[in-house]
Amino acid sequence: ISTRYNDSNQPLPSGTNCKFVIPGRAHLRYLITVLEAHVADDAAYLKVTDGNRTLLHDVNLHFSRRMAISSGGSISVNFWMGWNRRPESGGGGYRIRMERFRSHHCPPNWTKAAWSAEQKFCISPSSADFLGLVANATAVADYVTAQYICNRMRANLLMPPKSRLGDLQKLLNYKDLVWIGLKSNSSAAPGKNLYWLDNSQEQPQQDPDFLTCRSGYTWSAGSACQSGELFGLLRPTPSAYLLLDRLKEQHYFACSAPIGGTDDFYPVWLEQSLFKVQ
Numbered sequence: 001i002s003t004r005y006n007d008s009n010q011p012l013p014s015g016t017n018c019k020f021v022i023p024g025r026a027h028l029r030y031l032i033t034v035l036e037a038h039v040a041d042d043a044a045y046l047k048v049t050d051g052n053r054t055l056l057h058d059v060n061l062h063f064s065r066r067m068a069i070s071s072g073g074s075i076s077v078n079f080w081m082g083w084n085r086r087p088e089s090g091g092g093g094y095r096i097r098m099e100r101f102r103s104h105h106c107p108p109n110w111t112k113a114a115w116s117a118e119q120k121f122c123i124s125p126s127s128a129d130f131l132g133l134v135a136n137a138t139a140v141a142d143y144v145t146a147q148y149i150c151n152r153m154r155a156n157l158l159m160p161p162k163s164r165l166g167d168l169q170k171l172l173n174y175k176d177l178v179w180i181g182l183k184s185n186s187s188a189a190p191g192k193n194l195y196w197l198d199n200s201q202e203q204p205q206q207d208p209d210f211l212t213c214r215s216g217y218t219w220s221a222g223s224a225c226q227s228g229e230l231f232g233l234l235r236p237t238p239s240a241y242l243l244l245d246r247l248k249e250q251h252y253f254a255c256s257a258p259i260g261g262t263d264d265f266y267p268v269w270l271e272q273s274l275f276k277v278q
């Protein structure tokens with residue numbers, strides 16, 4: 001869908017109001033990506049809804065607000081060009097890509113993983129690959145923003161089944177560390193206190209070659225992690241290892257969800273008394 005006038009650089013008339021409706025089907029999903037957005041120059045406004053749920057609105061070029069996955073309802077794309085558009089600003093607006101896939105499949109370019117007949121889910125590529133759509137977009141985020149973006153795609157930060165971290169090496173080919181949905185509640189003994197975002201506990205990790213702190217401290221040498229190094233980064237290849245870093249550091253990230261997506265979005269904080277992050 002393109003809101004440019006005749007898909008050209010001609011300016012859209014002020015007050016232009018367009019609405020596109022894509023009928024919903026229970027067995028279909030759409031991966032919606034805003035490829036271009038020219039809001040600042042053209043006072044344009046966009047709102048994408050799925051039934052009563054707002055997927056995207058007032059989108060700008062920041063990648064955290066450019067992608068969403070529908071849940072099966074009818075999709076409405078509403079576009080409005082404001083009255084204060086500058087005549088010299090050219091053909092403003094948006095260009096939106098909508099990729100359809102079936103609810104029993106994974107989103108385009110995601111990996112299907114099956115640990116058992118009951119445990120089947122979808123894993124996203126690294127954000128370096130699936131969000132690097134606009135020139136100069138680095139596709140990195142802090143931990144909270146990364147989880148927010150995953151939620152837009154009806155997913156959470158990557159959470160494999162309990163105690164299967166090492167198996168990700170066989171499935172994924174991430175070139176960089178990625179945020180995942182794993183955290184520790186203790187800088188002093190992080191390997192013994194690992195939790196997933198859904199509040200389930202991971203088995204203790206004693207191997208300092210697999211789990212360490214971003215600062216380089218290792219508890220095997222009698223040292224604790226530095227304060228706030230509680231949030232998990234994973235690099236599956238060429239050899240799997242886990243790092244713990246601070247909440248506000250910027251990294252690539254990966255998402256996962258049951259096949260068909262989820263509406264269970266887990267908070268970053270398991271409970272207020274458990275996490276005291278500086």
